Amino acid sequence: MNDQLITREERLRALLAEDVESTESAEALLPLVTHLEMWSAPSPSAAATASLIETLLPELPPQESRRERVLSWWPLLLLRAQLRVVRGEIWWSTALVMLLGVVVTLATYDPASPGLLPFTVLSPIMAAVGVALLYDSDIQLVLELESTTPVSTRLLLLARLTLVFGFNLFLGSVGSVALALFQSDLSLWPLILSWLAPMTFLSCFAFFLSVLTEDTFVGMVAGLFVWGLHVVMQNFPFQDVVSLVLSLPGLTAAEGRPLLFVAALFLLVVALWLAGMNDREIRRDIA
Secondary structure, rough: OOOHHHHHHHHHHHHHHHHHHHHHHHHHHHHHHHHHHHHEEEEEEHHHHHHHHHHEEEEEOOOOOOHHHHHHHHHHHHHEEEEEHOHHHHHHHHHHHHHHHOOOOOOHHOOOOOOOOOHHHHHHHHHHHHHOOOOOHHHHHHHHHHHOOOOOOHHHHHHHHHHHHHHHHHHHHHHHHHHHHHHOOOOOHHHHHHHHHHHHHHHHHHHHHHHOOOHHHHHHHHHHHHHHHHHHHHHOOOOOOHHHHHHHHHHHOHHHHHHHHHHHHHHHHHHHHHHHHHHOOOOOOOH
C-alpha cells in the first residue's frame, strides 16, 4: 500500500512539475492534489438531478422546427440570397410572355395544322434570354466582390442559373397544364417534352456565349438567331440539303432530345469553368 502511495505521489509530483514554474510550487500543491484525487464526490439524488434539469430547461435555446431546419439549409439560403441579385425585369417579363403564349395558343390552336405551337416557340427563347442576362463584364465585377465570401463564383452563378431556369421551368409546366386542360387534343407530357429539351439547350448555349464573350447581348442574339432560324425554316419545304441543315431539325426532333440534354450539360460545365478562370484573372490584375 505504501509503495502504491509513493508511486502515486511521484506521478503527481512529475505532472505538477510540468505544469508549474518551480519545484517548490509543485511540492506545495502536492498535498491538495493528492487529497482531491482520493476524494470521492457524493452521488446526486434523483430529486436533485430533476430539479437541476427543470432549472436549466428554460435557459436552453428553443428547438428548431422541421420547417426552420429546412429553411436554414445552406443551398436554400444561397438561393434566397441570389434571388435579390437577379434582375427584377426577368421575372415579370418572362411571366407576361409565357401568359401571352398560352392565350395565343388557345386562341389559334388547330389540331389539323402541323407545326410548333406559339407557347412552344416562346418558352425556350424566354429562358435563353433570361439566362443570358446573368453574366457580363459588369456582373463579373459584382461576382468578384461577392466571391470574398466562402461561396465561389461558380456556385453563385449556378445558384442564379438555377433560379432563372427553374422559374421558366415552373411557368412552362403551369402553362402546359393549362393548355392540356383546355385543349383535349393536347397531351401533357408530349407537350412538355416539345419545349423542355430546346429550352435546356438554348439556355446553356446563351449562358456559355455570355460567359465566353462577357457580353449578354451576344448570348441573347445568338439564342434568338438559332431558335428563330429553326422556327422560320420549319415553315418552308426543304428543297435541298442546305435548307435541311439550316432548319436545325434536331432542336425539336424527339430522337434528338437526349443529345440536346448532353450538349446542354457540356456547355454549362465549360461556362462555369470559364467563369472561374475569368474571376482568377480579375483577382490577379487587382493584386
